[in-house]
Amino acid sequence: MSAADTRVTHRTTCRLCNASEVERVVDLDPIPLSERYSTDPKAAAALPRFPIDVYMCRACGHVQQLDVIDPDYLWSSYTYYSGDAKGMPEHFAQIFEKVSRKIDLAEGTLVVDIGSNDGSLLKPFKQAKCRVLGIDPAVDAVQRANAAGIPTLQDYMSPALAERIRAEHGPAKVVCAFNVFAHADDLSSMVDCIRTLLAPDGLFFFEAQYLQDIIDGVLVATLFHEHLSHHSVKPLIAFLDRHGLELIAVERARIQHGSLVGTVQVKGGPHPIDASVRDLLANEDERRLDQVETLRAFGAKVTQLRERASSLVAQWRAEGKTVAGYGAARSGPTLITQFGLKSKLDFIVDDHPQKVGTYESGDGIPVVPTAELIKRMPDYTIILAWVHSELIIKNNRNYLERGGHFVVLCPSTRVVDKDGDVQI
Numbered sequence: 001m002s003a004a005d006t007r008v009t010h011r012t013t014c015r016l017c018n019a020s021e022v023e024r025v026v027d028l029d030p031i032p033l034s035e036r037y038s039t040d041p042k043a044a045a046a047l048p049r050f051p052i053d054v055y056m057c058r059a060c061g062h063v064q065q066l067d068v069i070d071p072d073y074l075w076s077s078y079t080y081y082s083g084d085a086k087g088m089p090e091h092f093a094q095i096f097e098k099v100s101r102k103i104d105l106a107e108g109t110l111v112v113d114i115g116s117n118d119g120s121l122l123k124p125f126k127q128a129k130c131r132v133l134g135i136d137p138a139v140d141a142v143q144r145a146n147a148a149g150i151p152t153l154q155d156y157m158s159p160a161l162a163e164r165i166r167a168e169h170g171p172a173k174v175v176c177a178f179n180v181f182a183h184a185d186d187l188s189s190m191v192d193c194i195r196t197l198l199a200p201d202g203l204f205f206f207e208a209q210y211l212q213d214i215i216d217g218v219l220v221a222t223l224f225h226e227h228l229s230h231h232s233v234k235p236l237i238a239f240l241d242r243h244g245l246e247l248i249a250v251e252r253a254r255i256q257h258g259s260l261v262g263t264v265q266v267k268g269g270p271h272p273i274d275a276s277v278r279d280l281l282a283n284e285d286e287r288r289l290d291q292v293e294t295l296r297a298f299g300a301k302v303t304q305l306r307e308r309a310s311s312l313v314a315q316w317r318a319e320g321k322t323v324a325g326y327g328a329a330r331s332g333p334t335l336i337t338q339f340g341l342k343s344k345l346d347f348i349v350d351d352h353p354q355k356v357g358t359y360e361s362g363d364g365i366p367v368v369p370t371a372e373l374i375k376r377m378p379d380y381t382i383i384l385a386w387v388h389s390e391l392i393i394k395n396n397r398n399y400l401e402r403g404g405h406f407v408v409l410c411p412s413t414r415v416v417d418k419d420g421d422v423q424i
């Protein structure tokens with residue numbers, strides 16, 4: 001990356017409160033953007049790397065990344081469809097149930113989803129005869145949504161768009177932002193748009209990875225360019241308040257190894273504030289989640305984990321063992337870089353049609369079908385699709401039976417063979 005690279009901007013102030021007392025708390029190596037696969041290994045290996053260090057705001061406690069990639073560049077080759085992601089349709093069905101318990105979804109109720117991807121979240125609302133509207137900048141995902149009968153605008157959320165939707169469709173009883181709340185750089189503009197869209201008695205639901213889960217699970221895999229905010233409740237409450245909104249309920253969900261689902265209303269709206277908000281706040285205070293020292297301790301744990309895993313892999317390579325990766329996942333580039341796996345993996349297995357036959361970004365590692373795992377029998381296979389570690393281990397018994405090992409990187413380095421965990 002050169003200083004003149006316009007694809008990345010380094011913020012100097014907090015994303016939530018605009019204070020300039022931001023401090024770097026986790027040092028990481030710059031990584032290439034994820035989801036960049038090339039059929040030319042040299043081009044794949046030469047892709048630029050951008051910083052992903054983690055910062056904390058001393059004023060409000062918000063934990064965030066300050067190196068912001070130009071969204072058009074970041075999202076230009078996005079191959080993720082939420083409807084295809086394991087467990088997501090079921091998760092969205094549960095979300096629908098949750099929303100319908102909190103608000104009356106009478107026929108014709110307007111439900112708007114920001115960052116709606118292929119429309120998977122809106123599907124159950126449509127089935128319940130709500131009026132649904134999705135907004136997403138990704139061309140392919142929007143085409144899929146519209147083809148599936150979920151009306152979706154291909155655009156970024158902006159104040160002008162929010163005004164237009166309100167004028168054309170009326171106020172929304174439900175606004176969701178399930179995929180974008182951790183991804184937007186200008187969160188102030190985002191929540192102002194949400195306030196414009198919301199009916200006075202409406203509810204806004206969001207989901208984002210929860211800081212405490214990231215710390216407890218040492219989830220290095222989730223630290224990549226798309227994830228700009230690592231939310232916790234305390235800074236969010238103050239932020240929403242400044243924008244005329246209030247957090248009325250929070251819930252922790254297990255999806256993606258731990259997330260936070262928040263319910264928000266316009267300040268002074270009809271819903272009382274649920275005890276869940278107070279309880280989680282008390283828990284955050286006890287865990288000292290808003291303290292720089294807590295995040296520094298997390299950073300030290302990350303360093304320890306990186307050193308342990310990379311020295312193990314280096315040792316295996318020195319012994320002449322073969323090492324592969326499982327899953328050309330979005331978290332691949334960060335795991336490969338942070339754990340020193342570059343030039344240590346012979347290949348990565350994945351069945352995604354857009355990835356097979358290509359090379360992993362920034363590293364030039366070939367992506368081959370999962371059937372190759374048994375054919376090539378690498379001694380060790382590092383799980384890069386970390387969210388599905390247990391499933392991958394369960395579904396590949398034959399690889400283990402023949403002498404293979406799976407390696408899980410977080411929260412601690414685990415090596416698994418046919419008999420279970422191996423002492424390392």
Ligand SMILES: [Zn+2]
Nearest residue numbers: 014017057060
């Ligand atoms: Zn702040």
